Amino acid sequence: MSTKILVTGGTGYIGSHTAVELQQAGYEVVIIDNLSNSNAGVIDGIESITGIRPVFVEGDCTDIATLRRLFEENPGIKGIINFAASKAVGESVQKPLLYYRNNLNTLINLLDLMPEYGVEGIVFSSSCTVYGEPDFNPIDENAPIKPATSPYGNTKQISEEIITDYVHSGAPIKSIILRYFNPIGAHPSAKIGELPLGVPQNLVPYLTQTAAGIRKELTVFGDDYDTPDGSCIRDYIDVVDLAKAHVIAMKRMLSPEDTQKIEIFNLGTGRGLSVLELISAFESATGVKVPYRIGARREGDIEKIWACPDKANNILGWRADVPITETMRNTWAWQQHIMSPGKQG
Ligand code: NAD
Numbered sequence: 001m002s003t004k005i006l007v008t009g010g011t012g013y014i015g016s017h018t019a020v021e022l023q024q025a026g027y028e029v030v031i032i033d034n035l036s037n038s039n040a041g042v043i044d045g046i047e048s049i050t051g052i053r054p055v056f057v058e059g060d061c062t063d064i065a066t067l068r069r070l071f072e073e074n075p076g077i078k079g080i081i082n083f084a085a086s087k088a089v090g091e092s093v094q095k096p097l098l099y100y101r102n103n104l105n106t107l108i109n110l111l112d113l114m115p116e117y118g119v120e121g122i123v124f125s126s127s128c129t130v131y132g133e134p135d136f137n138p139i140d141e142n143a144p145i146k147p148a149t150s151p152y153g154n155t156k157q158i159s160e161e162i163i164t165d166y167v168h169s170g171a172p173i174k175s176i177i178l179r180y181f182n183p184i185g186a187h188p189s190a191k192i193g194e195l196p197l198g199v200p201q202n203l204v205p206y207l208t209q210t211a212a213g214i215r216k217e218l219t220v221f222g223d224d225y226d227t228p229d230g231s232c233i234r235d236y237i238d239v240v241d242l243a244k245a246h247v248i249a250m251k252r253m254l255s256p257e258d259t260q261k262i263e264i265f266n267l268g269t270g271r272g273l274s275v276l277e278l279i280s281a282f283e284s285a286t287g288v289k290v291p292y293r294i295g296a297r298r299e300g301d302i303e304k305i306w307a308c309p310d311k312a313n314n315i316l317g318w319r320a321d322v323p324i325t326e327t328m329r330n331t332w333a334w335q336q337h338i339m340s341p342g343k344q345g
């Protein structure tokens with residue numbers, strides 16, 4: 001019998017790709033999403049890639065009664081991957097309570113119900129934002145946590161602490177915390193990908209919309225940083241590589257041989273790319289020019305950060321291996337898919 005996994009936020013960007021990888025690895029997937037930042041059509045995309053329609057519950061994880069009903073109606077869930085969260089950094093500064101309420105109540109409700117329904121482990125989506133501006137690169141999991149620069153970032157730090165305290169209290173659960181670097185790209189089938197609502201705040205969706213002519217030009221936020229070409233450096237990780245890491249983490253967490261109650265892993269490639277390098281990578285992978293100009297620095301931006309992924313490489317046996325050119329081609333195919341007639345985007 002296949003193992004049943006609850007994916008919260010499973011119609012979202014990373015959740016949908018992870019649902020695909022879980023199904024392809026033989027897991028049974030139950031998704032809950034309140035569709036605050038995604039749409040139910042994503043379930044069709046998942047089904048058309050895998051041939052299996054996941055169970056979908058439209059509901060809000062901050063409502064414990066909804067979660068209770070989900071566990072009653074879908075007995076035997078063994079693991080949770082908690083993607084459900086609000087994630088726009090700028091909005092979190094404007095609406096901090098929305099972020100604390102949504103992100104923390106979701107996590108607390110799930111943790112609260114796990115022992116009652118026999119759920120053994122939870123994989124949590126954290127972020128390299130917990131490191132702030134690193135003192136050195138590549139950065140590993142033992143680096144100090146810096147004060148958060150936004151309420152969103154703070155919800156990730158507090159969430160990590162909540163999970164740690166709960167596990168240390170002797171609660172009968174395990175957890176793996178995954179700190180993502182910069183997820184980009186789309187499924188190679190172009191059936192699922194990132195669906196930014198409104199004007200994108202992140203680099204890659206802005207870049208692909210500019211290449212597609214939806215935006216006039218991309219602004220590079222600063223070329224006077226202390227980096228080789230002056231633009232900021234990030235560790236861009238393909239979303240399918242990222243999704244696969246969740247499947248491996250889940251397998252490890254649910255294995256009786258794994259005695260660790262809580263573990264933290266960086267998920268990145270180990271390679272930093274500047275904004276200008278990323279633009280060139282897109283242009284050479286797709287042959288499409290991206291009009292851009294150099295603008296002012298964006299307030300609060302980190303100058304350079306990239307991962308030391310050794311722990312995930314060695315302990316999980318996972319490695320990010322999709323080449324950047326392929327990631328760029330997939331992301332461009334997805335942009336064209338969402339612009340095709342009858343599609344949303
Ligand atoms: P996303 O917005 O595409 O997906 C999140 C999904 O959760 C959405 O479908 C949304 O509708 C849903 N959701 C939000 N609140 C909910 C609630 N209370 N109940 C039910 N569903 C709810 O975001 P994503 O990029 O896929 O991110 C997934 C997770 O990874 C988030 O926790 C995010 O903070 C974290 N993360 C993302 C990035 C990134 O750059 N994308 C980086 C680091 C960490």
Ligand code: UFG
Pocket residue numbers: 087089127128129180181182183201202203204206218219220221222232233234275298301
């Ligand atoms: N950038 C531009 N122009 C744009 C958008 C971004 O030059 O129009 C630059 C930024 O200055 C930055 C880089 O592109 O140097 C990446 O910016 P993103 O906004 O795509 O990503 P960030 O690294 O700033 O932040 C993202 C998420 C955070 C998360 C972090 C780490 O927004 O929530 O990755 O996972 F915490």
